[in-house]
Amino acid sequence: MTHTHPPKRHALLQVVTASLLGLATFSTFAAPTVSRLTPPSELFASGNAAPVIARFLPGQRFDLQATVRPDEASKSITEASFSVDGKKVDATVALRSCAAGCLAAVPTNASIATVRAFSATKPGIHTVTVTATQSDGQSVSATGNFEVVPLLAGGQKVKNIIILLGDGMGAAQRTGARIVAGGYAQGKTITPLAMDTFPVTGMVKTASLNSVVTDSAPGMTSYVSGNKNNNNEEGVFPDDTVEPFDNPRIEYLSEYLHRTQGKALGLVTTADVFDATPAGNAVHTSSRGAGTGIVDQFLDDRKLTGLSVLMGGGRKWFVPATTPGSARGDKTDYAFSATDAHTSEIVKRWGAAPGAMDKERDLLAEFQSAGFSYTADKTALDGIDPAKTDKLLGLFAHSNMNVALDKIDGRRNKARGVTGRVVDDYGLPDQPMLDEMTDKALAVLERQKNGFVLMVEGASIDKQAHNMDTERWLLDTIEFDRAIARVQAFAKLHGDTLVIITADHECSGAALIGGSRVTDARLQELVREGGGTANLRDKVVGIYEQAGFPKYKMAADGYPETTDIDYRILVGYGANSDRYEDFRTNDRPLQDSQQPFVKKEPLSVYPAGPINRDTEGKFLVTGQVPGDSAVHTATDIPLSAFGPGAWSFTGVQDNTDVFFKLAQAANGVVLPADLFPAKRTTKK
Secondary structure: OOEEOOOHHHHHHHHHHHHHHOOOOHHHHOOOEEEEEEOOOHHHHOOOOOOOOOEEOOOOOEEEEEEEEOOOOOOOEEEEEEEEOOEEOOOOOEEEEHHHOEOOOOOOOOEEEEEEEEOOOOOEEEEEEEEEEEOOOOEEEEEEEEEEOOOEEOOOOOOEEEEEEEOOOOHHHHHHHHHHHOOEEOOEEOOOOHHHHOOEEEEEEOOOOOOOOOOHHHHHHHHHHOOOOOOOOEOEOOOOEOOOOOOOEEOOHHHHHHHHHOOEEEEEEEEEOOOHHHHOOOOOEOOOOOHHHHHHHHHHOHHHHOEEEEEEEOHHHOOOOOOOOOOOOHHHOOEOOOOOHHHHHHHHHHOOOOEOOOOOOOHHHHHHHOOOEEEOOHHHHHOOOHHHOOOEEEEOOOOOOOOHHHHHHHHHHHHOOOOOOHHHHHOOOOOOOHHHHHHHHHHHHOOOOOOEEEEEEEOHHHHHHHOOOHHHHHHHHHHHHHHHHHHHHHHHHOOOEEEEEEOOOEEOOEEEEEEEOOOHHHHHHHHHOOOHHHHHOOOOEEOHHHHOOOOOOEOOOOOEOOOOOOOOEEEEEOOOOOEEOOOOOOOOOOOOOOOOOOOOOOHHHOOOOOOOOOHHHOOEEOOOOOOOOOOEEOOOEEEEEEOOOHHHHOEEEEHHHHHHHHHHHHHOEEOOOOOOOOOOOOOO
16 A cells, blocks of 8 residues: 555545646646555555564564655655654665666666664554655655564573474375384384474464465575565565665574574575575575575674584585586675665675675685684594584585485495495485484584574475475485484483474475385386376275385384385375376486586486386376476474473464564563464454
8 A cells, every 4th residue: 555645535636626727637646656665564555454464573673665656757756764653763764766776567766765774672563654755845655564572571591492494394294204214003103203202283374475385485584584575585575676685684583692692503404505494594685596695695694693503515606606516606696885875784784794796706715714614525524523613514515415315325335335326426425414414513503602593404305395206205304303303312401492393384285195005016017017097096006994004114224224115105296297106216316407417417317307207107197286396385384392482382373473482482581472363363
């Protein structure tokens, strides 16, 4: 909603009067408009005061912004100011013309007004108003609202917060891993997953700011900023510029707790470290793909986030552009101009680094110069002495790390003297498992006297669910659960540690449809006999009591001896693209387009998509979505909690609610009982 001065009814009366007198036309009384006001609010968008969209902790920093459009192409916006609850904000208002580059739908004479790093301490709902003046003297104002959440005395203060994020992990992924790793006997679980033993579980609503179906960027940032972001955006509100690093910022949990309590930050992932989930704890950008600037900000803004541990894949971003396999480039980098208040205020008010177009930067060397110990493989990681290390960088792959199934297969074959497996094809066979990375991260972070925030991601639960590669996401969920067990053991020894297990969203609409009715040998025979629906569906899929209890035998390394067992678990997908299915483990994963050498042999001969594998079985499963990948769903996901403050995570909650519950524990306070009531709804 836009609001103009004079009011519309008064303006209409003036127009009618002027027309009758023959002195004016309606166009004389056109006025500038406000087309966007940040923080986002229903008060601005629809005129409804509720629900309140943007919420913040007392003192949490965020940017104010508005896009103002003149009423005619010949005019411009000359001045703007913001007020909160009627009091003018005493801070520099940067006024940027869209002639410098805005979205196509925004006229070039529009202007974007911004105040950086604003904060409010008084609890309650506040109004924010922007007032702007056009070059002919006309003015326009618009009002929205936001809330500062009160934190009340009481509650146990925690020192450490650990967020375990199973990317794409819905209830089906958890259950599937339990069936494979734990087994069932007469309907009872033989060995529960570590995540099953957490005392508190609730459900989380996962919508982003602009869709019921989120992607990983706002899926993660909701937990650590308390606010909704658009899909593909991290730690920022949407704006009308085209630059990926100048959007209105929201202070992250890591930044808030580092600034107020001196806590450190650790990020551990099996993905490329630039990926949405790790970046969504420390980097502010409207483009989750802007890898050069993202990894640069990890180092450049470590004084804001307290980053002390960073482990995963992504070496391609850390080596100069002239190095084979490097992905660094100016198109994905950032540099804030000292002469442009729109971006220079980010440096001045937030304390952020100015950045530079430096594609030849040796970021590996700079991390080490900044005091980070660097490790490139499991052997080196094992050699890290936590007693002598307070900062750790581990990069174990060019991009995403290999998945658990392939890493375990590589280790087992190495022990037998066999080569030529997936990890050998990728050229980096000595990669750690997620629990091994987590152990080292905890040992390093434990030295932080003020505590830490640690995020551990099982990334390829999502990536392999996208590929509808059942056995690979099942084993990645088991790998994630083994990391959970390590964190739980740590938390039991450290009673001031709060742990949550959750996901950013569900991926693929995975469904545990039943169990195979045939042996693995018979399954292969059915392929040779012609496959197709008649053989691979009608003769194989056992539903209800025919599903039985699949029995996987676990090896000493904690993973199944084989996933090609007789009477195996069968998985279907509700958000799938077209694929061929033969219900057996794929020897090779699909091509990973993020790998720098994916177009060279041997990786180039891997299947390009789910329609290119298992074709011998001739069992085509028609998809419900276009493209060559399963997609995220809007399904609620489980959250489990352990430690002080865990009981606040019961019930059905919004993903942004989680942020305030974590902050409650970190501050040793309690949230008001009516903070998340069902009655806070928009009037229709």
